[in-house]
Amino acid sequence: MNIHEYQAKSILNKFGVSILSGKLAVSPSEAKNAAKEIGGTKWVIKAQVHAGGRGKAGGIKIAKSLDEVEKISRSIIGMKLVTPQTGPQGKIVSKLYIESAADIKKEYYLGIVLDRKKEIPVMMASMEGGVEIEKIASEMPEKILKIDIDPLIGCQNFQARLLAFKLGLKKDQIKYFVKLSIALYKAYLKTDAILVEINPLALLKNNSFIALDAKMEFDDNAMFRQKDIFAMRDFAEENTTELEADRYGLNYVKLNGNVGCMVNGAGLAMSTMDIIKYQGGNPANFLDVGGGANEETVAKGLEIILKDRKVKAIFINIFGGIVRCDRIAKGIITATKNSSIKVPIIVRLDGTNVKEAVELLNKSNISKLISAYDLADGAKKAVKFAKEKNK
Numbered sequence: 390m391n392i393h394e395y396q397a398k399s400i401l402n403k404f405g406v407s408i409l410s411g412k413l414a415v416s417p418s419e420a421k422n423a424a425k426e427i428g429g430t431k432w433v434i435k436a437q438v439h440a441g442g443r444g445k446a447g448g449i450k451i452a453k454s455l456d457e458v459e460k461i462s463r464s465i466i467g468m469k470l471v472t473p474q475t476g477p478q479g480k481i482v483s484k485l486y487i488e489s490a491a492d493i494k495k496e497y498y499l500g501i502v503l504d505r506k507k508e509i510p511v512m513m514a515s516m517e518g519g520v521e522i523e524k525i526a527s528e529m530p531e532k533i534l535k536i537d538i539d540p541l542i543g544c545q546n547f548q549a550r551l552l553a554f555k556l557g558l559k560k561d562q563i564k565y566f567v568k569l570s571i572a573l574y575k576a577y578l579k580t581d582a583i584l585v586e587i588n589p590l591a592l593l594k595n596n597s598f599i600a601l602d603a604k605m606e607f608d609d610n611a612m613f614r615q616k617d618i619f620a621m622r623d624f625a626e627e628n629t630t631e632l633e634a635d636r637y638g639l640n641y642v643k644l645n646g647n648v649g650c651m652v653n654g655a656g657l658a659m660s661t662m663d664i665i666k667y668q669g670g671n672p673a674n675f676l677d678v679g680g681g682a683n684e685e686t687v688a689k690g691l692e693i694i695l696k697d698r699k700v701k702a703i704f705i706n707i708f709g710g711i712v713r714c715d716r717i718a719k720g721i722i723t724a725t726k727n728s729s730i731k732v733p734i735i736v737r738l739d740g741t742n743v744k745e746a747v748e749l750l751n752k753s754n755i756s757k758l759i760s761a762y763d764l765a766d767g768a769k770k771a772v773k774f775a776k777e778k779n780k
Contacts, residue, residue: 390607393437395486396621397603400580405572406587407599411488413437420462421455423487431490434461438480439626441521441604442472448482451490458487473521483625491599496589497556498522499570501538501577503584510538510577512570514552518589544574562596569598580618581611630696637689639678646671647775649694649703649732651687653678653712661706664764670772673700678707684720691724695732702733704771706764709740718746722753733774735759737767 392400398408412423424432436448443449448470452458462485471479496518504511514534517525525532534555536548549570553563569590577585584606591601612619624632634641640655648670652658655677662672674694678686687705694703707717721736734757738746750758759774761767 390609390612390619390622391439391626392605392607392618392621393439393484393486393623393626394435394603395437395484397585397605398600400605400618401573401576401585401587401600401603404576404579406569406576406603407597408603409489409491409599409601411486414462414485414487415466415483417459417462417466420485420487421459424452424455424458427487427489429489432458433488433490434458434465435486435488436465436468436470436482437484437486438470438475438482439623440470440472440474440480442474443470446470446472448472462487480626491591491601492594493591493601494594495592496601497592497598498525498586498588499573499590500584500586500588501574501582502586504537507537509540510574512536512538512544512548512552512574514556516556518591520588522586522588538574540578543578544571546571559596562592562598565597576605580605581608581615582606583608630693634676634689634693637686639676639686639690639693641677641690641693642675643697644672644674645699646673647699647701648771649673649676649697649700651676651678651690651694651703651705651707653707657706657708661704661764661768664768665704665772668765668768668772670768670775673697684716684723687717687720688724691721691730691734695730700732702735702771702775704761704767705734705736705738706767707738707740709738709742709746713742714738714740714746715742715749718749721758722749722755725753725755725757730757733757733759733771735761735767735771735774737761737764739763 395413402408410427414420414423432452434450436443450461452461465482468482469479470482498515498518501510501512515525515532517532538544546567549567553566558566582605586604587600589601591599628643631641648665650661650672652661658675658677665672676690678690761770
């Protein structure tokens with residue numbers, strides 16, 4: 390789960406990460422009043438959407454008077470913000486964060502992410518603050534500094550100092566950096582985060598550090614013990630199709646390809662997407678119907694996949710272990726008959742009652758249903774039909 394910048398800053402501040410004074414606003418008049426309450430002579434108006442790159446897209450601007458705060462806020466609220474992370478569809482801005490401006494000496498990057506290969510948290514830092522970390526990683530990987538954190542002992546002072554030395558910080562700056570780094574790790578650990586990012590991390594003229602921006606992403610499996618954090622969830626920022634799938638117990642993630650995928654089991658789903666790519670195609674989604682798939686979930690899965698107009702073919706790849714293949718076949722036939730499906734559906738079933746399932750599919754006489762012998766055959770056929778539909 391993702392949250393907004395203002396929410397992430399509030400959480401980090403509770404753990405000792407310094408932030409600037411700021412207030413949330415949902416209208417130009419509220420923004421003006423917020424700036425007045427904050428005080429000062431200069432403010433930063435920030436669009437609150439779940440995406441990076443807001444500044445370049447016109448979602449972050451500086452105001453030098455209260456009237457200018459209101460004017461800028463009026464231009465940002467309601468705008469469609471398009472960034473590399475939103476895609477061409479963009480996101481509509483409905484919230485603003487009004488923050489006091491800071492006198493910045495230099496900007497850095499600091500973050501913690503779970504390294505799934507090593508199965509440990511990794512703290513990363515860079516002198517290239519204010520730039521997307523993905524861009525730094527691809528263009529200047531040598532400028533990303535990393536330290537592995539042993540989850541049994543946590544982030545130690547000497548590790549944070551090592552990062553500080555590599556960043557070229559001066560003696561009177563290091564103590565502030567170490568304190569903030571330790572606080573950041575505590576926030577990461579205690580909130581069940583899988584990503585914590587401060588970009589930019591600003592060095593002020595008094596040699597202290599402050600978070601100018603913040604991003605946090607949390608493990609959905611920790612919802613039961615992080616109820617206060619998950620209460621911050623903004624459903625308006627999430628994909629409506631993914632939310633619908635979640636209500637039916639389906640794990641769905643929209644992608645940018647044209648081959649729809651329906652699979653049971655996350656590992657099999659990843660393998661299916663890999664082999665589609667290997668055959669020269671692009672998956673349109675990740676959809677895991679789970680081990681207890683039935684006629685209803687299969688039908689709902691097809692309905693959700695078909696909401697994506699980019700889908701030109703669907704590959705159903707089910708292994709019948711707990712669930713019987715013949716039940717899945719009945720669900721596919723029912724869904725196909727009851728819906729106006731205009732794209733070919735390639736079906737590969739294996740496992741319990743697979744012979745009965747294949748017989749049911751063959752006897753259905755539905756032209757859109759195409760049997761596949763194995764995983765490779767199914768992927769090849771799905772990619773082939775998707776390409777033909779695109780012509």
